[in-house]
Amino acid sequence: MNVARLIRRIALNEDLNFLLTNRIPRHAATRFLGWFSRIEQPLVRGLSIAVWKLFTDLDLSDARRTEFRSLHECFTRELVDGARPFDPDPAVLASPCDAIVGACGQVRDGEALQAKGFAYTLRELFGGDAALADHYRAGCYATLRLTSSMYHRFHAPQDLTVDEITYISGDTWNVNPIALARVERLFCRNERALVKTRLRASGRRVTFVPVAAILVASIRFAFVDVRLHLRYRGPNRIPCAAFLAQGAQMGWFEHGSTIIVFAPEGFSLCEGIAPGIRIRAGTRLMRLPREDR
Secondary structure: OOHHHHHHHHHOOHHHHHHHHHOOOHHHHHHHHHHHOOOOOHHHHHHHHHHHHHHOOOOOOOEOOOOOOOHHHHHOOOEOOOOOOOOOOOOEEEOOOOEEEEEEEEOEOOEEEEEOOEEEEHHHHOOOOHHHHHHOOOOEEEEEEOOOOOOOEEEOOOOEEEEEEEEEOOEOOOOOHHHHOOOOOHHHHEOEEEEEEEEOOOOOEEEEEEEOOOOOOEEEEOOEEEEEEOOOOOOOEEEEEEEEOOOOEEEEEOOOOEEEEEEOEOEEEOOOOOOOOEEOOOOEEEEOOHHHO
C-alpha cells in the first residue's frame, strides 16, 4: 500500500476524522488557514497544493488558470468559459454549485433533516425569522456539500434578484457526514448567510443558505463589497436589489462548505436527485410548481 492511500484510509476513520477536525480550536485553526493560504511564496504554495492533492481528488483540468500565486488562489479558482452550462428549461431550478447532495426532500412542518435522525427547525436556521421560516414550512430543500477539492464558486440557478443578505455569526464545525451524524443542529450553530432571492420569471422566493465550516469561515458575494468572516461584526442585514442572470456568479467560499437551497411549497426535486450523488453547477436540481411551467 502506498503512502497516499494509507493517509487517506487514516483520514477516513470516523473517530479520528471527527477528533482531528472538531476537537481542535476551530476558530483559531480557521483564522490561521485564512492567513497561511494567502502566502505568496513559491515553496509554500507548491508544498501546500501537493499535500492537498495527497488527501483529495483535486482536479484542475477545467480551471481557467493552472498556475497560482498562493493556495488561496487555487481554492477560489475560476473555470474556463462554458465549463458549467446551465439548464435553460424555465421550469427547472438548476444547482448553484458543484456538490455532493446531502439530506433533501420536503420540509415537514417547518423542519428539515441534517442527517438521518437529526432534524432542525427552519426558524432556528434562519436566525429566528419566523416569517421566512413559515414561507418554506411545507417547501422543498436540498443540502449541497462542497468538498475541499471542488470548485468553490456558486452561481444564479435562474434569472433572479437578490433582495437581501442576512449574516449570522457562529461556530465553525466541520460539515462532513461524520460531523452531521454526531452534532445536533450543526447548521444552526455554524456561521452562515441567508441569501433571499426572487426568481424573475415567476416571482417565486428562493433562499440560499451558505454555511461556513472549519478552515472556511469566509463567504464572499459578487454583488456586495464586503467579506463575511469570523471578524465581521455587521451590519447583519445587507439590502441588495441585485439582478443576476442565470449562470452569473453569486459568490464563493474560501475553502469548501455547504449551501442549503430552500424553495416554497409546490417545488419538487428533479428525478435522480438523492443523497450521495455528485452534481455540477447548472444541472437540474428542482422542478417549479406546475402552474409555473
